[in-house]
Amino acid sequence: MSRAVRPRAARKSAEERAAEIRTGARDVALEGGLWAVTLRSVAARVGVTPALVAHYQPNMEVLVADTFTAVVAAEMAEVAGIVEPYTSPTDRLAALIHTLIETARDDVTTVWLDGWSLGRRSAPLATAVRAQMDAWQHLVLGIVDDGCSTGEFTASDPQTVAWHLLGMVDGLSAQGLVSYRDPAARGRLVTDALEHALGLPSGALTAPAGASATTGCSAARA
Structure with missing residues:
Protein backbone atom coordinates (compact mmCIF):
# COMPACT_ATOMS: atom_id res chain seq x y z
CA MET A 1 0.00 0.00 0.00
CA SER A 2 1.51 3.29 -1.06
CA ARG A 3 2.05 6.03 1.52
CA ALA A 4 1.09 9.62 0.82
CA VAL A 5 4.14 11.79 0.26
CA ARG A 6 4.21 15.08 2.15
CA PRO A 7 5.08 17.95 -0.20
CA ARG A 8 8.50 19.39 0.56
CA ALA A 9 8.22 22.77 2.31
CA ALA A 10 9.39 25.69 0.24
CA ARG A 11 12.87 26.88 1.16
CA LYS A 12 12.76 30.09 3.20
CA SER A 13 15.21 32.11 5.23
CA ALA A 14 15.48 31.38 8.93
CA GLU A 15 13.83 34.72 9.73
CA GLU A 16 10.93 34.05 7.36
CA ARG A 17 10.36 30.55 8.69
CA ALA A 18 10.48 31.67 12.33
CA ALA A 19 8.00 34.47 11.62
CA GLU A 20 5.74 32.03 9.78
CA ILE A 21 5.74 29.68 12.75
CA ARG A 22 4.93 32.53 15.15
CA THR A 23 2.04 33.60 12.93
CA GLY A 24 0.80 30.03 12.66
CA ALA A 25 0.85 29.61 16.43
CA ARG A 26 -1.04 32.87 16.87
CA ASP A 27 -3.73 31.79 14.39
CA VAL A 28 -4.11 28.43 16.11
CA ALA A 29 -4.48 30.14 19.50
CA LEU A 30 -7.14 32.55 18.26
CA GLU A 31 -9.15 29.69 16.77
CA GLY A 32 -8.74 27.06 19.48
CA GLY A 33 -7.10 28.70 22.48
CA LEU A 34 -3.61 28.22 23.90
CA TRP A 35 -4.39 24.56 24.62
CA ALA A 36 -4.46 24.00 20.86
CA VAL A 37 -0.92 25.32 20.29
CA THR A 38 1.09 22.12 19.81
CA LEU A 39 3.93 21.06 17.55
CA ARG A 40 1.50 19.19 15.32
CA SER A 41 -1.14 21.90 15.11
CA VAL A 42 1.35 24.65 14.33
CA ALA A 43 3.13 22.45 11.79
CA ALA A 44 -0.17 21.66 10.09
CA ARG A 45 -1.12 25.35 9.98
CA VAL A 46 2.21 26.34 8.45
CA GLY A 47 2.45 23.30 6.17
CA VAL A 48 5.72 21.90 7.51
CA THR A 49 6.79 18.94 9.62
CA PRO A 50 6.62 19.02 13.42
CA ALA A 51 10.37 18.49 13.41
CA LEU A 52 10.87 21.75 11.54
CA VAL A 53 8.72 23.62 14.06
CA ALA A 54 10.77 22.05 16.86
CA HIS A 55 13.96 23.17 15.13
CA TYR A 56 12.88 26.81 15.25
CA GLN A 57 10.94 26.57 18.53
CA PRO A 58 12.60 23.85 20.63
CA ASN A 59 10.72 24.86 23.79
CA MET A 60 6.95 24.67 23.39
CA GLU A 61 6.35 26.42 26.71
CA VAL A 62 8.22 29.43 25.38
CA LEU A 63 6.30 29.32 22.10
CA VAL A 64 2.98 29.25 23.98
Whole structure:
Protein backbone atom coordinates (compact mmCIF):
# COMPACT_ATOMS: atom_id res chain seq x y z
CA MET A 1 0.00 0.00 0.00
CA SER A 2 1.51 3.29 -1.06
CA ARG A 3 2.05 6.03 1.52
CA ALA A 4 1.09 9.62 0.82
CA VAL A 5 4.14 11.79 0.26
CA ARG A 6 4.21 15.08 2.15
CA PRO A 7 5.08 17.95 -0.20
CA ARG A 8 8.50 19.39 0.56
CA ALA A 9 8.22 22.77 2.31
CA ALA A 10 9.39 25.69 0.24
CA ARG A 11 12.87 26.88 1.16
CA LYS A 12 12.76 30.09 3.20
CA SER A 13 15.21 32.11 5.23
CA ALA A 14 15.48 31.38 8.93
CA GLU A 15 13.83 34.72 9.73
CA GLU A 16 10.93 34.05 7.36
CA ARG A 17 10.36 30.55 8.69
CA ALA A 18 10.48 31.67 12.33
CA ALA A 19 8.00 34.47 11.62
CA GLU A 20 5.74 32.03 9.78
CA ILE A 21 5.74 29.68 12.75
CA ARG A 22 4.93 32.53 15.15
CA THR A 23 2.04 33.60 12.93
CA GLY A 24 0.80 30.03 12.66
CA ALA A 25 0.85 29.61 16.43
CA ARG A 26 -1.04 32.87 16.87
CA ASP A 27 -3.73 31.79 14.39
CA VAL A 28 -4.11 28.43 16.11
CA ALA A 29 -4.48 30.14 19.50
CA LEU A 30 -7.14 32.55 18.26
CA GLU A 31 -9.15 29.69 16.77
CA GLY A 32 -8.74 27.06 19.48
CA GLY A 33 -7.10 28.70 22.48
CA LEU A 34 -3.61 28.22 23.90
CA TRP A 35 -4.39 24.56 24.62
CA ALA A 36 -4.46 24.00 20.86
CA VAL A 37 -0.92 25.32 20.29
CA THR A 38 1.09 22.12 19.81
CA LEU A 39 3.93 21.06 17.55
CA ARG A 40 1.50 19.19 15.32
CA SER A 41 -1.14 21.90 15.11
CA VAL A 42 1.35 24.65 14.33
CA ALA A 43 3.13 22.45 11.79
CA ALA A 44 -0.17 21.66 10.09
CA ARG A 45 -1.12 25.35 9.98
CA VAL A 46 2.21 26.34 8.45
CA GLY A 47 2.45 23.30 6.17
CA VAL A 48 5.72 21.90 7.51
CA THR A 49 6.79 18.94 9.62
CA PRO A 50 6.62 19.02 13.42
CA ALA A 51 10.37 18.49 13.41
CA LEU A 52 10.87 21.75 11.54
CA VAL A 53 8.72 23.62 14.06
CA ALA A 54 10.77 22.05 16.86
CA HIS A 55 13.96 23.17 15.13
CA TYR A 56 12.88 26.81 15.25
CA GLN A 57 10.94 26.57 18.53
CA PRO A 58 12.60 23.85 20.63
CA ASN A 59 10.72 24.86 23.79
CA MET A 60 6.95 24.67 23.39
CA GLU A 61 6.35 26.42 26.71
CA VAL A 62 8.22 29.43 25.38
CA LEU A 63 6.30 29.32 22.10
CA VAL A 64 2.98 29.25 23.98
CA ALA A 65 4.10 32.14 26.21
CA ASP A 66 5.27 34.16 23.21
CA THR A 67 1.99 33.41 21.43
CA PHE A 68 0.01 34.63 24.43
CA THR A 69 2.03 37.85 24.49
CA ALA A 70 1.56 38.43 20.76
CA VAL A 71 -2.21 38.00 20.92
CA VAL A 72 -2.77 40.06 24.06
CA ALA A 73 -0.33 42.85 23.19
CA ALA A 74 -2.00 43.22 19.80
CA GLU A 75 -5.38 43.60 21.45
CA MET A 76 -4.06 46.21 23.87
CA ALA A 77 -2.52 48.22 21.03
CA GLU A 78 -5.82 48.07 19.17
CA VAL A 79 -7.85 49.17 22.20
CA ALA A 80 -5.39 51.96 22.99
CA GLY A 81 -5.85 53.21 19.43
CA ILE A 82 -9.63 53.22 19.85
CA VAL A 83 -9.47 55.06 23.16
CA GLU A 84 -6.79 57.64 22.34
CA PRO A 85 -8.83 59.99 20.09
CA TYR A 86 -11.30 60.84 22.86
CA THR A 87 -10.27 64.05 24.57
CA SER A 88 -11.87 63.68 28.00
CA PRO A 89 -10.80 60.97 30.49
CA THR A 90 -14.48 60.11 31.03
CA ASP A 91 -15.01 59.40 27.33
CA ARG A 92 -11.72 57.48 27.11
CA LEU A 93 -12.71 55.30 30.05
CA ALA A 94 -16.20 54.74 28.65
CA ALA A 95 -14.79 53.80 25.24
CA LEU A 96 -12.34 51.39 26.87
CA ILE A 97 -15.03 49.66 28.93
CA HIS A 98 -17.49 49.25 26.08
CA THR A 99 -14.80 48.07 23.70
CA LEU A 100 -13.52 45.43 26.10
CA ILE A 101 -16.93 43.93 26.83
CA GLU A 102 -17.68 43.31 23.14
CA THR A 103 -18.59 39.69 22.49
CA ALA A 104 -16.54 39.94 19.29
CA ARG A 105 -13.48 39.69 21.56
CA ASP A 106 -14.27 36.19 22.78
CA ASP A 107 -11.24 34.74 20.96
CA VAL A 108 -8.85 36.86 23.01
CA THR A 109 -10.82 36.22 26.20
CA THR A 110 -10.29 32.50 25.59
CA VAL A 111 -6.54 33.07 25.24
CA TRP A 112 -6.54 34.99 28.54
CA LEU A 113 -8.43 32.20 30.33
CA ASP A 114 -6.06 29.58 28.97
CA GLY A 115 -3.12 31.75 30.02
CA TRP A 116 -4.31 31.84 33.63
CA SER A 117 -5.05 28.12 33.64
CA LEU A 118 -1.95 26.83 31.85
CA GLY A 119 0.26 29.38 33.56
CA ARG A 120 -0.19 27.53 36.84
CA ARG A 121 2.22 24.89 35.54
CA SER A 122 4.31 26.92 33.10
CA ALA A 123 6.73 29.50 34.45
CA PRO A 124 7.31 31.18 31.06
CA LEU A 125 3.57 31.56 30.50
CA ALA A 126 2.93 32.78 34.05
CA THR A 127 5.62 35.44 33.57
CA ALA A 128 4.06 36.51 30.27
CA VAL A 129 0.57 36.71 31.80
CA ARG A 130 1.77 38.87 34.69
CA ALA A 131 3.62 41.19 32.32
CA GLN A 132 0.52 41.73 30.18
CA MET A 133 -1.68 42.25 33.23
CA ASP A 134 0.77 44.95 34.36
CA ALA A 135 0.62 46.54 30.90
CA TRP A 136 -3.17 46.70 31.03
CA GLN A 137 -3.03 48.10 34.56
CA HIS A 138 -0.70 50.83 33.29
CA LEU A 139 -3.08 51.71 30.43
CA VAL A 140 -6.15 51.95 32.66
CA LEU A 141 -4.29 53.75 35.43
CA GLY A 142 -3.16 56.42 32.99
CA ILE A 143 -6.79 57.22 32.15
CA VAL A 144 -7.86 57.25 35.80
CA ASP A 145 -4.92 59.45 36.79
CA ASP A 146 -5.76 61.90 34.00
CA GLY A 147 -9.35 62.08 35.21
CA CYS A 148 -8.24 62.75 38.77
CA SER A 149 -5.84 65.44 37.57
CA THR A 150 -8.53 67.28 35.62
CA GLY A 151 -11.08 66.94 38.42
CA GLU A 152 -13.43 64.72 36.38
CA PHE A 153 -12.82 61.79 38.75
CA THR A 154 -12.56 61.63 42.51
CA ALA A 155 -10.62 58.58 43.64
CA SER A 156 -8.36 58.26 46.66
CA ASP A 157 -6.61 55.18 45.23
CA PRO A 158 -6.44 55.19 41.39
CA GLN A 159 -4.30 52.01 41.39
CA THR A 160 -7.06 50.07 43.12
CA VAL A 161 -9.73 51.50 40.82
CA ALA A 162 -7.75 50.36 37.77
CA TRP A 163 -7.27 46.89 39.25
CA HIS A 164 -10.96 46.75 40.16
CA LEU A 165 -11.97 47.59 36.59
CA LEU A 166 -9.73 44.95 35.04
CA GLY A 167 -10.91 42.32 37.50
CA MET A 168 -14.54 43.01 36.64
CA VAL A 169 -13.94 43.03 32.89
CA ASP A 170 -11.97 39.77 33.07
CA GLY A 171 -14.60 38.02 35.17
CA LEU A 172 -17.59 39.23 33.19
CA SER A 173 -15.91 38.50 29.86
CA ALA A 174 -15.29 34.94 31.04
CA GLN A 175 -18.97 34.65 31.93
CA GLY A 176 -19.82 35.89 28.46
CA LEU A 177 -18.07 32.89 26.91
CA VAL A 178 -20.93 30.73 28.16
CA SER A 179 -23.55 33.39 27.35
CA TYR A 180 -24.26 34.07 31.01
CA ARG A 181 -26.61 37.03 31.25
CA ASP A 182 -27.08 39.77 28.69
CA PRO A 183 -23.98 41.61 27.36
CA ALA A 184 -25.61 44.97 28.03
CA ALA A 185 -26.33 43.95 31.62
CA ARG A 186 -22.71 42.88 32.09
CA GLY A 187 -21.62 46.25 30.77
CA ARG A 188 -23.88 48.09 33.21
CA LEU A 189 -22.35 46.20 36.12
CA VAL A 190 -18.97 47.62 35.16
CA THR A 191 -20.09 51.17 34.43
CA ASP A 192 -22.27 51.42 37.55
CA ALA A 193 -19.39 50.31 39.77
CA LEU A 194 -16.87 52.62 38.11
CA GLU A 195 -19.21 55.62 38.19
CA HIS A 196 -19.60 55.10 41.93
CA ALA A 197 -15.86 54.57 42.50
CA LEU A 198 -14.92 57.70 40.54
CA GLY A 199 -17.64 60.02 41.81
CA LEU A 200 -19.34 60.26 38.41
CA PRO A 201 -23.06 60.79 37.85
CA SER A 202 -25.14 57.83 36.77
CA GLY A 203 -24.85 57.28 33.03
CA ALA A 204 -21.57 59.19 32.68
CA LEU A 205 -19.82 56.09 31.32
CA THR A 206 -22.39 55.37 28.62
CA ALA A 207 -20.54 54.43 25.44
CA PRO A 208 -19.43 57.61 23.63
CA ALA A 209 -20.12 58.06 19.93
CA GLY A 210 -17.89 55.77 17.90
CA ALA A 211 -17.09 53.31 20.69
CA SER A 212 -17.29 49.58 19.90
CA ALA A 213 -17.03 50.36 16.22
CA THR A 214 -14.55 47.56 15.58
CA THR A 215 -15.54 44.20 14.13
CA GLY A 216 -13.50 42.22 16.60
CA CYS A 217 -9.89 41.61 17.49
CA SER A 218 -9.32 38.78 15.05
CA ALA A 219 -10.39 40.92 12.12
CA ALA A 220 -8.37 43.89 13.31
CA ARG A 221 -5.21 41.82 13.67
CA ALA A 222 -5.56 39.88 10.45
